[in-house]
Amino acid sequence: MTVTSSTMPTKERILGAAEELFARHGFEGASLRQLTAAAGVNLAAVNYHFGSKDRLIEEVFRRRLDQLNGRRLAALQKIAGDPDTTIEDVLGAFIVPALELSHDGNGSLFMRVLARAFAEHDDTLRKFLSENYGHVMRQFTAEFGRLLPRLSKEELYWRVDLVTGALTHAMSGFGMIQRKSDVPEHRHREQTAEHLIRFAAAGLKSP
Amino acid sequence: MTVTSSTMPTKERILGAAEELFARHGFEGASLRQLTAAAGVNLAAVNYHFGSKDRLIEEVFRRRLDQLNGRRLAALQKIAGDPDTTIEDVLGAFIVPALELSHDGNGSLFMRVLARAFAEHDDTLRKFLSENYGHVMRQFTAEFGRLLPRLSKEELYWRVDLVTGALTHAMSGFGMIQRKSDVPEHRHREQTAEHLIRFAAAGLKSP
DNA sequence: GGCGAAATCAAACGATCGTTTGAGGATACG
DNA sequence: CGTATCCTCAAACGATCGTTTGATTTCGCC
Numbered sequence: 001m002t003v004t005s006s007t008m009p010t011k012e013r014i015l016g017a018a019e020e021l022f023a024r025h026g027f028e029g030a031s032l033r034q035l036t037a038a039a040g041v042n043l044a045a046v047n048y049h050f051g052s053k054d055r056l057i058e059e060v061f062r063r064r065l066d067q068l069n070g071r072r073l074a075a076l077q078k079i080a081g082d083p084d085t086t087i088e089d090v091l092g093a094f095i096v097p098a099l100e101l102s103h104d105g106n107g108s109l110f111m112r113v114l115a116r117a118f119a120e121h122d123d124t125l126r127k128f129l130s131e132n133y134g135h136v137m138r139q140f141t142a143e144f145g146r147l148l149p150r151l152s153k154e155e156l157y158w159r160v161d162l163v164t165g166a167l168t169h170a171m172s173g174f175g176m177i178q179r180k181s182d183v184p185e186h187r188h189r190e191q192t193a194e195h196l197i198r199f200a201a202a203g204l205k206s207p
Numbered sequence: 208m209t210v211t212s213s214t215m216p217t218k219e220r221i222l223g224a225a226e227e228l229f230a231r232h233g234f235e236g237a238s239l240r241q242l243t244a245a246a247g248v249n250l251a252a253v254n255y256h257f258g259s260k261d262r263l264i265e266e267v268f269r270r271r272l273d274q275l276n277g278r279r280l281a282a283l284q285k286i287a288g289d290p291d292t293t294i295e296d297v298l299g300a301f302i303v304p305a306l307e308l309s310h311d312g313n314g315s316l317f318m319r320v321l322a323r324a325f326a327e328h329d330d331t332l333r334k335f336l337s338e339n340y341g342h343v344m345r346q347f348t349a350e351f352g353r354l355l356p357r358l359s360k361e362e363l364y365w366r367v368d369l370v371t372g373a374l375t376h377a378m379s380g381f382g383m384i385q386r387k388s389d390v391p392e393h394r395h396r397e398q399t400a401e402h403l404i405r406f407a408a409a410g411l412k413s414p
Numbered sequence: 415g416g417c418g419a420a421a422t423c424a425a426a427c428g429a430t431c432g433t434t435t436g437a438g439g440a441t442a443c444g
Numbered sequence: 445c446g447t448a449t450c451c452t453c454a455a456a457c458g459a460t461c462g463t464t465t466g467a468t469t470t471c472g473c474c
Contacts, residue, residue, distance in 0.1 A: 010451080010452085023328075024328060026233065026235060026326075026327065028233060028235040028236045029235045031430075031431065031432085032431080032432065032433090033430080033431080033432095041452085042451095042452055042453055042454085043432095043433095043453090043454090044433085044434080044435090044452075044453070044454090045451085045452070045453095046432090046433095047432080047433060047434075048451075048452080049451095052432080052433080053432065053433090112326075112328070115325075115326050116326045118322075118326070118376070119233075119319075119322050119323045119325070119326035119379075120233065121230075121231060121319070158402050158406075159406060161376070161377065162373045162376070162377055162402075162403070162406050163373070164376065165372055165373045165374075165375065165376020165377055166369045166370070166372045166373040166376070166410070167372075168372065168376065169325070169368070169369070169371065169372020169373070169375065169376065170368065170369055170372055172326075195365050195369075196369070198413050198414075199365075199366060199369050199410045199413055200410070201413070202409045202410050202412070202413030202414075203373070203406045203407070203409050203410040203413075205409070206405050206406055206408070206409030206410075207405075207409075217421080217422085238460075238461065238462085239461080239462065239463090240460080240461080240462095248422085249421095249422055249423055249424085250423090250424090250462095250463095251422075251423070251424090251463085251464080251465090252421085252422070252423095253462090253463095254462080254463060254464075255420095255421075255422080256421090259462080259463080260462065260463090
């Protein structure tokens with residue numbers, strides 16, 4: 001199951017095992033001893049390479065979020081402000097990069113880690129996420145606002161928040177997003193994106 | 208902040224403090240020593256009254272979910288099968304009882320506990336929830352299916368799942384559902400219910 | 415008032431937690 | 445070859461975890 005091969009450098013082996021165990025057992029539930037055992041490295045390696053468990057948690061987020069939000073913003077830049085752009089386009093820019101995560105390594109597990117971060121009301125973690133990646137949500141919200149001009153600011157925040165909840169829930173794999181064996185991976189991803197976009201667009205545009 | 212007064216019996220004081228600390232720090236993050244200290248009872252009282260920490264967690268769920276899902280099902284029975292019933296009515300039967308929870312005690316914190324349970328992929332806890340309360344979601348899904356007959360079973364499950372995600376996210380208070388000081392509590396609850404119902408209905412009915 | 419069950423208490427149990435230490439091995443460079 | 449730097453390792457640190465024990469107090473009831 002683990003994607004941490006013995007040929008990888010120690011740091012990445014730790015990050016891979018951490019992502020998997022944090023997704024499976026939570027940040028407090030996964031111990032450094034389980035984690036280093038799964039990664040096949042010495043217990044002290046975590047504190048040597050990352051300084052502490054908390055910094056390791058941050059690094060798990062940074063590695064994926066830099067890539068994920070980079071792609072999201074790149075996709076948004078291409079369409080933002082364009083008069084032909086639809087709500088569905090903006091939702092696609094937000095959703096598709098997240099679904100693509102499930103491609104490389106155990107990136108799909110990361111969405112579960114992200115869902116846990118939402119559930120944790122830990123201030124340190126929330127502050128870290130808000131400071132480093134809050135601007136992404138702000139840019140997407142601004143573009144939604146441009147496309148839904150008759151919504152009050154309050155209404156807009158409400159709906160974006162509900163969309164976030166639905167997508168986080170769905171993409172972290174609680175739902176029944178199970179690919180059937182006769183459907184190729186990329187086609188399944190397209191269908192998933194269509195489902196999510198159609199649902200979210202209807203909610204955003206609701207009268 | 209705690210609703211555990213010194214006049215309450217020990218068992219309920221523990222349950223109240225547990226609900227608050229589980230919401231704030233998670234099931235693994237909240238220790239029995241913090242918990243019993245907050246409740247003002249002896250450390251051994253948890254194991255005496257509940258047997259173990261895991262059984263205490265289950266009892267926290269049981270206490271609220273019996274009440275919450277009882278009201279949900281009662282509201283659903285009144286309208287299920289009726290030809291005049293709308294999607295909005297069914298959503299109201301699901302949502303309003305949850306919003307009413309925030310009235311008694313620290314019931315609002317329980318929605319955060321519930322959100323954590325979704326994030327935990329712990330098998331024991333999921334099995335407990337599924338066995339004891341799975342029939343509620345099944346009945347609501349059946350009624351949605353009756354009102355959306357042209358949806359395939361797969362489509363229906365998809366949308367109900369997305370609605371669940373949005374509502375769990377919103378009701379556990381991640382969002383900006385902050386009552387303004389000039390709005391009375393009951394009016395704020397009505398407005399919140401309207402927001403949630405309108406959004407979810409649009410998503411369910413999307414073409 | 416006295417007896418037995420129920421409840422509370424301080425204290426300790428072994429296990430596990432994140433972190434630190436200091437010695438030893440690997441590696442690159444003069 | 446020697447040495448300086450990066451890395452790994454087994455072992456131990458003190459703290460905290462859930463749970464158990466056995467004595468003590470509280471309470472209902474004859």
